[in-house]
Amino acid sequence: MTNNSDQPYIDKVLNGDVNAFSILIEKYKDLVFSLAIKIVKNREEAEEVAQDSFIKAYKSLNRFKGDSKFSTWLYKITFNNCMDVVKKKERKYNTVKIDDVTENKIESVENTLDFIERKERAKIIESCLSLLPDEERTILWLFYFQENSLKEIVNIMSLSEANVKVKLHRARKRLLTVVKENVEPEIIDKYGN
Numbered sequence: 092m093t094n095n096s097d098q099p100y101i102d103k104v105l106n107g108d109v110n111a112f113s114i115l116i117e118k119y120k121d122l123v124f125s126l127a128i129k130i131v132k133n134r135e136e137a138e139e140v141a142q143d144s145f146i147k148a149y150k151s152l153n154r155f156k157g158d159s160k161f162s163t164w165l166y167k168i169t170f171n172n173c174m175d176v177v178k179k180k181e182r183k184y185n186t187v188k189i190d191d192v193t194e195n196k197i198e199s200v201e202n203t204l205d206f207i208e209r210k211e212r213a214k215i216i217e218s219c220l221s222l223l224p225d226e227e228r229t230i231l232w233l234f235y236f237q238e239n240s241l242k243e244i245v246n247i248m249s250l251s252e253a254n255v256k257v258k259l260h261r262a263r264k265r266l267l268t269v270v271k272e273n274v275e276p277e278i279i280d281k282y283g284n
Contacts, residue, residue: 097161123169129232130173144169159246166247177225219269227262
């Protein structure tokens with residue numbers, strides 16, 4: 092299932108051509124760094140995580156079975172490295188209590204966001220995402236921004252598909268709660284009814 096364009100480079104590396112791995116680094120460095128920065132929220136730490144992820148991928152390339160895409164396998168390594176950094180820092184993120192979000196409330200928030208310019212919306216969503224716990228922020232980012240499938244997220248995060256679906260649902264609800272509590276009054280004031 093590995094991406095056919097990656098397999099020749101993987102084979103070359105496994106046959107001793109260490110320079111072939113630089114092509115894979117070049118191809119995936121932005122994606123790896125993006126995932127790292129979203130989770131660890133610090134540029135220097137994200138650069139370290141990205142570098143460490145490529146080193147680990149290189150050293151364990153012989154264990155890559157090709158059951159998934161190379162990018163998914165690399166994402167999983169990166170995700171695990173990010174989680175190690177987050178655990179070491181023992182940060183306490185501002186978590187938002189999930190209240191009973193009704194369909195009317197969800198619809199209200201979504202209708203309100205429809206009035207915002209696209210760039211403003213991206214900034215607001217980014218700001219609201221930063222208030223979520225790491226795992227929820229990561230799941231939303233992987234699914235919506237990186238457009239990973241549920242199966243790819245299952246592989247990256249080492250969770251069951253049912254667990255990913257539940258966490259994705261909860262993350263959406265929590266994000267809507269964050270938007271409602273932090274953004275909606277400001278938007279209502281700015282745009283009026």
